[in-house]
Amino acid sequence: MRSDISRDLTRRELLAAGLAAAGAFALHSRVNAAPSAAEGPYGPFKMGLQSYSLRGYMANGKPDVKKALAITKDLGLHHWEAYPAHIPMTASSDEIARYKKLTEAEGVAVIGYGVIPFTKDHEANRKFFEFAKAMDFGYLSADPSLDSFDSLDKLVEEYGVGVGIHNHGPGHHYALIDTIAKVIKDHHPKIGCCIDTGHFLRSNEDPVRAAEVFGKRIYGVHLKDVKEHKDAKDVTERMKFTVLGHGDLRTADLLKVLAGLDYQYCLALEYEENVLNPVEDLRACLETVREAVGTLKKS
Template sequence: MKSIKSFFLALLLLFLQSTDLHAQYVPEAQENFKIGMAGFTYHKFDLDRTLEDLYTNQVKYLCIKDFHLPFNSTDEEIAAFHQKLAAKGVTGYAVGPIYMRTVEDVDNAFSYAKRVGVDLIVGVPNHELLTHINAKVQEYDFKFAIHMHGPDIDLYPDADDIWSHVKDLDPRMGMCLDIGHTARNGKDPVADLEKYKDRIYDMHIKDVTANTKEGKSIEIGRGILDIPAFINMLRKTGYDGVCSLEHERNMDNPFSGIAESIGFFRGVIVGTKSR
């Protein structure tokens, strides 16, 4: 009996040594939407540590923040940045959120995105800049996703507010649906996803402790959000963008919370899948 156990143990070790554990199946592979990471999650960590964590969690999409790739980066530095991402199987799919207070801020953001090689900007612009941004969207053929911040700031608290500002603009002017801030502003992210599906170009996923301003960010699955209903609505609407985790709890050491949140979200993908 001991020899049989040793034989199977040897086979298992051989299998593990010959298998790339980071190339395993991920549940979202069978969905239209993808799982990514908002760069802000790692604002206290350099790019190497960020990519190590993305690799560990088999996350292949990153929304690029300027602390990892500064606005004044040279073409050579941008190329080296993308090489680092590619080595970990990661694609930088967008830039932002970028705060825009002047016309120059807008122009710099579009120039930066073009040099980085993405066609999606997540931004937080002053209202008076929207006409100029609309013209830039048409010039560059980019999508522009306005990020919402719930009750924390007056600028773009939720999807209803963003819609009121973009509904008469170019259809490439839309929103980044932050499901945690949506809930903290007393709104339903599942209903907003269905209502504004044609103008949602990016998404920040998270969970919160309450549907009020006092609600705090928490690991997905521990808060109040109905994640199964949300994933089912992703399927119903056919959302084919990225659902980027923006983890804002224990940001000095967020890694276990990130893994837990992604694991829970993937578990719900499996658990709600029609058989």
């Protein structure tokens, strides 16, 4: 998943945006409330989508946020980690209020956002946190440069917004569990990992171990599956994204670890295949999640 964010923000504008949207906060808080194991088919989790899964639905040459929200509602989901092309970062109080109204009308709480390319530019980084605070995001999934962490230490402390390093897969500098763990070890506890299960599998890493290693420093989970085809002649064909439950992810084991951690951020299904019409595949993925949650209730 990629991010394309270019608009500027100021503290004054974002404070104005927060005031303009204040009337919508009560509904947002109710939607955002953490469910208990008895409340529904997804047990203790804030089950939702990384809205990148619905990037193929377009309107006027851009990803259609209204269509994506309507599909999310139809799937019975109430949480998003938003893809920036669906909710572009903006300083406009009117735009922020409009996006809040759109999401809340469909009963969807946007509780995460990304993936954000942080750098050493502290004031540029601050703008993302100002936006996150105005929109009431709990965390930002991120691809931070190695020289950005001094800035991020200050910003997560100031704003109370978590940062989860997103592992992008083979060859990326954050491909491996131990690499991320080493990078964050001496930094603020609000800096951790956004676990992308599919990309960890593609990197021959175990997502269940990732959950055990990062523990309370998990800020976001991108739930997707990969199947290894050992007989593939082309290395690019060896590890393929697939419907959840059809690949190598130990979904029930992962959810057991997350439940034990009382994980409270978005459990975001992210499906990268069948871009133009992913809905039936998403339904199949969600059935796998419900089955896995069912095993938690029995244990």
